[in-house]
Amino acid sequence: MTNPTIIDGTFLAMKKIEAVREQVEKICSQSLRAPKLAVILVGDNEASKIYVRNKEKKAKECFIDSETIILPSDVSKEELEETIFKLNLDEKVDAILLQLPLPQNLISDSFDEKYFLSLISPSKDVDCLTSFNQGRVFNGSSSIYPCTPQGVLNLIDFTYSDLDTSISFDSIKSANLAGKSALIVGRSLLVGKPLSLMLLNRNATVTMAHSKTQNLQDLVKDKDIIVTATGYPKLFNSQNVKDGAILIDVGINKLENGKLVGDLDFESFKNKDCYITPVPGGVGPMTIASLMENVVKLYKNR
Numbered sequence: 001m002t003n004p005t006i007i008d009g010t011f012l013a014m015k016k017i018e019a020v021r022e023q024v025e026k027i028c029s030q031s032l033r034a035p036k037l038a039v040i041l042v043g044d045n046e047a048s049k050i051y052v053r054n055k056e057k058k059a060k061e062c063f064i065d066s067e068t069i070i071l072p073s074d075v076s077k078e079e080l081e082e083t084i085f086k087l088n089l090d091e092k093v094d095a096i097l098l099q100l101p102l103p104q105n106l107i108s109d110s111f112d113e114k115y116f117l118s119l120i121s122p123s124k125d126v127d128c129l130t131s132f133n134q135g136r137v138f139n140g141s142s143s144i145y146p147c148t149p150q151g152v153l154n155l156i157d158f159t160y161s162d163l164d165t166s167i168s169f170d171s172i173k174s175a176n177l178a179g180k181s182a183l184i185v186g187r188s189l190l191v192g193k194p195l196s197l198m199l200l201n202r203n204a205t206v207t208m209a210h211s212k213t214q215n216l217q218d219l220v221k222d223k224d225i226i227v228t229a230t231g232y233p234k235l236f237n238s239q240n241v242k243d244g245a246i247l248i249d250v251g252i253n254k255l256e257n258g259k260l261v262g263d264l265d266f267e268s269f270k271n272k273d274c275y276i277t278p279v280p281g282g283v284g285p286m287t288i289a290s291l292m293e294n295v296v297k298l299y300k301n302r
């Protein structure tokens with residue numbers, strides 16, 4: 001009987017955080033100011049509050065300066081715009097993150113989340129969500145990449161480096177993905193779409209699937225890499241998944257009993273010869289570590 005090999009995102013994220021911290025220590029040892037991240041949190045979304053607290057904690061671990069601007073859920077469009085403009089002009093702020101989702105009262109037909117994201121200066125857009133930076137991701141010329149897809153790519157490279165835990169984060173090589181077939185399920189601007197371009201730019205052959213795709217269980221056949229980012233539990237099981245495939249589960253789903261699970265039917269993979277990320281402990285920690293990496297990159301760019 002075979003077992004899946006677990007891709008330990010918590011471990012890899014720790015390595016990445018160590019590498020970021022070393023860079024910040026080097027900056028500070030030259031009597032320069034530390035890189036600074038500003039997070040805008042609007043409203044009372046409980047999950048968002050937890051994410052923001054985790055980001056503050058990680059920034060502290062990396063010696064990155066962080067500030068969270070908390071705005072009430074009934075904040076006006078103008079006040080949110082003003083907050084973003086001020087941060088754009090603040091010389092000491094290198095990276096701006098507008099925590100999503102925004103409260104419904106801010107959203108209208110003319111002003112959706114994309115509108116508010118578009119107000120962030122591209123040079124401070126830490127999650128590559130402005131149209132300008134999305135364009136650079138599209139043509140492969142960006143100096144930073146969106147945090148979750150970047151974390152997914154790191155996990156893939158780590159797996160192709162035989163999950164060698166003895167090497168430092170910076171010595172993990174970019175895997176040669178030419179000739180590899182990848183399936184991405186989910187086409188959001190945050191995860192699926194940018195990831196598809198990043199894999200394409202790395203010469204993988206990419207198939208995209210979404211909620212209108214038929215026969216997903218057939219589509220997984222012969223894929224070397226499968227990434228799911230849907231928020232839909234038990235999307236598919238191990239049937240038709242080829243031996244040795246790499247499965248990266250981005251999804252986070254809370255079941256009625258409070259348990260957190262991903263998109264994959266994880267149990268069905270328990271006798272499968274494959275590489276798979278757990279939920280929690282897979283992509284989540286890598287997303288935050290990539291955010292810290294991007295803050296330092298934006299600081300250096302400026």
Ligand code: NDP
Nearest residue numbers: 186187188191210211229230231232250251252283284287
């Ligand atoms: P979105 O809701 O923006 O996008 C979901 C995508 O999944 C859509 O493209 C949708 O298709 C597709 N989809 C939904 N149901 C199905 C289905 N049954 N079969 C195939 N495709 C389906 O979500 P996000 O991309 O923002 O997030 C996706 C998941 O990843 C969520 O669970 C989220 O919590 C998690 N996440 C985790 C992160 C981490 O760090 N671990 C970071 C970001 C997100 P269509 O376009 O047709 O509607």
